[in-house]
Amino acid sequence: QSALSQPASVSGSPGQSITISCTGTSSDVGGNNFASWYQQHPGEAPKLIIHAVSNRPSGVSNRFSGSKSGNTASLTISGLQVEDEADYYCSSYTSSNTYVFGTGTKVTVL
């Protein structure tokens, strides 16, 4: 199972919006609605920020939103803040009853 494809880095200024893509196949992202997104700050465990493509867990800022089109899921961060600087990973359930993560995206706030 190959990793889902994400851009290596995305940057933006405070207050701007950025979007991170996550491209898979019809066997994972495109084949179900179980794409999730995780935020990871250096030295910490990842934190769930989006599940089931576009659902936010309680306590997660509404500046984070998710969507999907075909085999590509996307995470949008609106009103970018300094504390959003982190690594972001997508994940998807697969047709083999397994999971796969993305390659990861480093978000830099300029």
Add this chain to the structure above:
Amino acid sequence: QVQLVQSGAEVKEPGASLKVSCKASGNTFTSYVFHWVRQAPGQRLEWMGAIKAGNGNTYYSQNFQGRGTITRDTSATTAYMELSSLRSEDTAVYYCVRELEDSFKFDDWGQGTLVTVSS
């Protein structure tokens, strides 16, 4: 609040075996699926496998099939991950992750266990 507490850091020689534990506090241990995810230094997250705590069914990534084993002890509310024939590329932080069965999301993460494989 459910917590996942993992065993401590380990240093192993190439060829050795590893067993990491993940103690879950809180109720209804058997309602969850326990996953193992690893992250090599500076690298991406990698899903290794999982076990349904209720019936013991296991699922593995192709990369770990045959070399990795995931088990659980319901009376001890603990999940385990064993990895054999260790090599330097297995040096990583290993995370235990909890999913409410059929929720398809990784809600809770353990603190991580650093495993270093070196001669």
